Amino acid sequence: MIAENAYPALVLNADYRPLSYYPLSLWSWQDAVKAIFLDKVDVVANYDRIVNGARATMRLPSVICLREYVKVSRDPALTRFNIFLRDGFACVYCNEPDHLTFDHVWPRSKGGKTTWENTATACQACNSQKGDRTLAQSGLTMHRKPYRPSVGDLQRMGRRFPPNYLHESWSDYLYWDSELVP
Secondary structure (H helix, E strand, O other): OOOOOOOOEEEEOOOOOEOOEOOEOEEOHHHHHHHHHOOOEEEEEEEEEEEEOOOOEEEEEEEEEEOOOOOOOOOOOOOHHHHHHHOOOOOOOOOOOOOEEEEEOOOHHHOOOOOHHHEEEEEHHHHHHHOOOOHHHHOOOOOOOOOOOOHHHHHHHHOOOOOOOOOHHHOOOOOOOHHHOO
8 A cells, every 4th residue: 555645746837847946746546547547647757556456557757738728827935934935935034944934024904915915924933023113113224115916026036945855756847946955
């Protein structure tokens, strides 16, 4: 029996680029095999692992490519994770990478809205120090100004943070910042 999260397949769009870098576009081996039998994908590379079915034996796919191009949205969702990703998983005030929260630059108590331009990654200490005050009142300085990122911006930033597991067959399709890859 193969564990469900073992042998993930890297999913490429019809242009042979990953659907997403962060999170990396991966399907379970079961979903990949199902897509193969439904003629929705082409197999680009395989693992050495073989599975036996009632009517077929096959190697598990490690890289698959969609047969039809999926248009990627240009407007990323405003989520806590995407704010952290845009800001490089570090506090915009002190660059601390731990105990992250998000801060409303112009406080909500003073009419600040939850928008890309008014939210920033902050560590708990800086967020507590700032409280419901403006930057000028708090004495804090931003090292990076918040902005509305494109999907491409988030994809480029995501490449700076490769996942823990990258199968060798994926290397021709993933482009991580070389100085950050072990």
